Amino acid sequence: MKKLIGKVSTVLMFLAGVVSYGQTEKCELSLMAYIPEQTDGLYSGASGQLMTKLKSFIMASGLGSSDDYAQFAITPEFNVVEKNILPGPPRSFVLDLEMTLFVGDAFGQKVFASTTVPLKGVGESETKAYINAFKKLNPKNKEVAAFIDEAKKKIIAYYDSNYTTIIKKAETQANQKNFEEAMFLLMAIPDCSKGYDAGMKSAEKVYQLYVDHTCMENFNKAKAAWNSQQDAYGAHEAGQYLIDIFPESKCYSAAIALQREMKAKVKEDLDFEIKVYNDAVSLEQQRIEAWKAVGTAFAKRKGDTYVILRR
Structure with a gap:
C-alpha cells in the first residue's frame, strides 16, 4: 500500500459531497467522494467531469448525496498504460488508462474494496483526452456496482465486529474533553449495524457532557463581558457567547435569564x-x-491530515 495525503484545501476543492445509502430500508451509511491532488495537472480541467461520473455511479447504486464529511471515502487513482501523440493538424493526445476506485476509511487508513476500470480518451490536449475518457464511464457498470455493494457489506461487518471498541474509544475521548472526535466516532456507526443502539446511547451521554461543558465556558464568558460593560456594546459581546449555548445544556435557563436582563437594561432588541x-x-x-454537526466539525478540522490508503 502507498499513502496519498491531501491537504484540507484539496478536500474543499474536490469534495463533491457525501453519499448515504441503505442496505435495507433503514440503513444510512455515509461515503465521502474525494479526488486526491495530482501533480501532473490532470484535475485542473477534468476533475468536474470525473466527479460527475463518480456521482452517477453512486446514484445508479440507489444512493443519495449530502455535503458533510464522513468516515469513509470513495476515491480514484490512475495509471497511464500508454500515451501517444498523433501529429496534426490538429495534434491529438491518445490515452490508455486504468482507473482504480477505492472505498476506504478516510481517517483510519483502511481499504475495504477496490476495482479497476479501463479507459481510453482522445483529445486535442491531454486534459481534453482525460475528459473524453471520463465521459465514457458508464454509471450502470456492473463491476462498479458490485464493488460499491461489497464495500458497503464490509463496512457494516466492520462495525458489527468493532462497535464495542469504537464506543470505548469515543468515551475515552469524551473523558479527555475531545467531545467532537467522540461524537464523530459514534455517529459514524450505521443504523443497520449491531452496535447502532449502543452507539446512540453513548452519543446521548457524550453530547450531554459536551453541551454542559461548552455551556459553562460560554456562559461565564458572556457574564464577564456583560459585567464589564452593561450597555449595547457589552450585550453584543456577551451575545456572541450565548448563541453557542444549546437548549439541552444545564445552564440554558441561566443564559435565557441573562439575555432578558441585558434586554431590560439596554431597552432595545x-x-x-x-x-x-x-x-x-x-x-x-x-x-x-x-449530534452529527458536532462530529462534522471534527472532520472538517481533520481534513488537513486526510489520508486514504492504496493497495
Whole structure:
C-alpha cells in the first residue's frame, strides 16, 4: 500500500459531497467522494467531469448525496498504460488508462474494496483526452456496482465486529474533553449495524457532557463581558457567547435569564438569538442532527491530515 495525503484545501476543492445509502430500508451509511491532488495537472480541467461520473455511479447504486464529511471515502487513482501523440493538424493526445476506485476509511487508513476500470480518451490536449475518457464511464457498470455493494457489506461487518471498541474509544475521548472526535466516532456507526443502539446511547451521554461543558465556558464568558460593560456594546459581546449555548445544556435557563436582563437594561432588541428548538420539526430529529454537526466539525478540522490508503 502507498499513502496519498491531501491537504484540507484539496478536500474543499474536490469534495463533491457525501453519499448515504441503505442496505435495507433503514440503513444510512455515509461515503465521502474525494479526488486526491495530482501533480501532473490532470484535475485542473477534468476533475468536474470525473466527479460527475463518480456521482452517477453512486446514484445508479440507489444512493443519495449530502455535503458533510464522513468516515469513509470513495476515491480514484490512475495509471497511464500508454500515451501517444498523433501529429496534426490538429495534434491529438491518445490515452490508455486504468482507473482504480477505492472505498476506504478516510481517517483510519483502511481499504475495504477496490476495482479497476479501463479507459481510453482522445483529445486535442491531454486534459481534453482525460475528459473524453471520463465521459465514457458508464454509471450502470456492473463491476462498479458490485464493488460499491461489497464495500458497503464490509463496512457494516466492520462495525458489527468493532462497535464495542469504537464506543470505548469515543468515551475515552469524551473523558479527555475531545467531545467532537467522540461524537464523530459514534455517529459514524450505521443504523443497520449491531452496535447502532449502543452507539446512540453513548452519543446521548457524550453530547450531554459536551453541551454542559461548552455551556459553562460560554456562559461565564458572556457574564464577564456583560459585567464589564452593561450597555449595547457589552450585550453584543456577551451575545456572541450565548448563541453557542444549546437548549439541552444545564445552564440554558441561566443564559435565557441573562439575555432578558441585558434586554431590560439596554431597552432595545439585541442582535443575537439563543438557540431554540423548531416546534415544526421532530425533537429527536433535531437532536440527532445536532449530534452529527458536532462530529462534522471534527472532520472538517481533520481534513488537513486526510489520508486514504492504496493497495
